[in-house]
Amino acid sequence: MAESREHTFTGTRGRVTVREWPHDDPRYIALLCHGYGEHIGRYEYVADRLVRHGAAVYGPDHMGHGRSEGERVLIDDYEDVVTDVHTVEERARAEHPGVPVVLIGHSMGGMIAARYAQRYGSGLTALVLSGPVIGEWQVLTELLAYPEPPDTPIDPATLSRDLSVGAAYGEDPLVWHGPFKRRTLEALSSMLDTIRKSGTLGALPTLWIHGEDDQLVPPAGSRIGIEAARGTDFTERIYPAARHEVFNETNKDEVLDDVTTFLTRTLP
Template identity: 60%
Template sequence: MPRHVLTGTRGAIAVLERSGPRPRYLALLVHGYGEHGGRYAELAGVLEGHGAAVFAPDHVGHGRSEGERVVIEDFEDVVDDVHSAAGLARSVHPGLPGRPGLPLVVIGHSMGGLIAARYAQRHGGRLAALVLSGPVIGDWALPGRLLAHEEIPDVPVSPAALSRDPAVGAAYAADPLVWHGPMKRPTLEAFERTLTRVAEEGDVGRLPVLWLHGDDDRLVPPAGSRVGVERLTAGTHTERIYPGARHEVFHETNRAEVFADVTRFLDRVVPS
């Protein structure tokens, strides 16, 4: 996929692009903690085939972007970087002459769901739709548990918690762009602040929202996310909870079903 480089709030941000010759909408893929946009190549391919120009930024401290590994001091900066990626997408694919710009969809997974939710609160007036996958939103106990320790415990993500497909966990464990060390205090503190901020900043009005979650997600339990999603959408969202699925529904054994749910939702809500 083509790679762009943006000047981010705290260093250079790498952005992958995947698009056909005449896209009908723009999609921003907002990845999760410790990973990178390149892990979503299959989803990007599905969206490209559906008519999207797909842009996937690596957050500060992640993937091929600059910054100390997995340190995010303020998620507002990451929202700003995602907004810069949206500006890049609009400049590369401005749409047809005499017509308004292409509709923009934001798809956020896990930590990326928190970033995407905050993005929608700040810039929702320019969005056509929001998709949240296993989002860190609402009640999530992990930051508080880890911050209670004087030294942050090294509790790496178990690859088996990601998907029932063992190939997904194996690829994750072998990926040199994935962070496999402990979480860092500034990032955990930023998580707590942003969870509170998103809870306090109100709902996103009439913006169409699709919530996807595995019911066997032990990294970000769906019950805690439900609190945040219902608050963010005032209960007007569409949801798909997949029996037996783990944290990464875009990499799950039933991912064809997940992809179909996403494209059907976008067919319904994104202007043609």
Template identity: 65%
Template sequence: MTTEWEFDGSTGKITARTWPVEAPRYLAVLVHGYGEHIGRYEYVAATLNRHGATVYGLDHMGHGKSEGERVLIDDYEAVVADVHHVVQRARADRPGLPLVLIGHSMGGMIAARYAQHHGAELAALVLSGPVIGSWEQVTSMLEMPEIPFVPINVATLSRDPEIGRIYAEDPLVWHGPFKRELIAALDRCLKAINAGPKLGSLPTLWVHGAADELVPLEPSRAGVETIRGENFTERVYGEARHEVFNETNKDEVLGDVTAFIDRVL
């Protein structure tokens, strides 16, 4: 049974969630993307549950049910610290089990930065459509006197139109403009990741949609190549859009994720 819980995060109360199984083989921590919330990952969590994982996740500061001005993040190191709190909670709940960190989009950036700080504590890292390397279509807005409001085209999320409809109607999703402070913090985080260190021997899986217009494939590839270690696997899905975990071939994608985890374990 899914449980919600709170902790004192870097900037206020953070809402987190646990999807437990009775006798887990491993632990998985999910890290969500910009403007969304961990409640959008029920299908991913259920798949990982069936695979033998107890799953954890959190709503980042200013996102979902967590406190803070909406989508205002001025330091991603604080977000990494919040993720670390969830990782420590998972380890306290189930000592000794291997732990896999899975980050999507902006969450992929956060997960990559987490791995640079705490990679030795992880069994594996999965990056889904990660904002990594560069994200010029967003960071270029810093040069403008005012940040323009460019609403997300929900059709870029998935070939499944139902995903876009649910996203557009979700009151916990942010539907407004980017905040300048967040873009500046994101730019600093990308540069920090690019500066290293590399991921060394940490088993890493990168999954990405070939038709991703929100976080284009090639800039993300350049970022992944900058930090990847020697134990690296990639899967690029033709025609798939940004949210590969919500795509029409999501079971193929999640099958690749669970097969990768099996190889690591």
């Protein structure tokens, strides 16, 4: 695996920890946005593939996640998370002037990435959305019906057909295994509404990848948001029988081949 290092910065709501997978002479910068309750350390395999493809890779632990500060999984405003990711981009650009930037987001990170592209898309060369929470997410509606969300842990078996992925997830001390926070759900709902109202992605090359058997973020709900936000350069890949974490699936090399092929096409 590619070597990595960490640094921290003062984000909008406290200290944010960023992991970097450096490249001495990168063709591009890849920004990674992880999903709800997890952390960027679960993306070692993805980062390794991207480094071998020519990228310098950067990814923060979002506020309240992983090694970053904040009450666990509490996010009051996702715009703050987008701002923190932009700080990561600014550092990456300072270290690699003139190098194009691509953004890759998974699940909740896909929602963050979509909003990021609406705010800062003029500086991006490409966008990859993996199993994104965008459009309509039935889980959100169900959980917001409760004054306090019930403690219904994620079934690790829904992550990947490779059951070792779920086992590692269940034993990972940096993964949140408790209930959703209502304030986080309300902020998530507000962000979905903001994305709906904020227009399309224009000419930004966008790749949507999703597991056909994703029970956590079903593709039908995401498609509603994708169709509303997609721009003029759009590609989709729906993987038969794949579950939520396509980057950790049994066909993860096929998925990452599709991602790197897409990026090769879009890079100048």
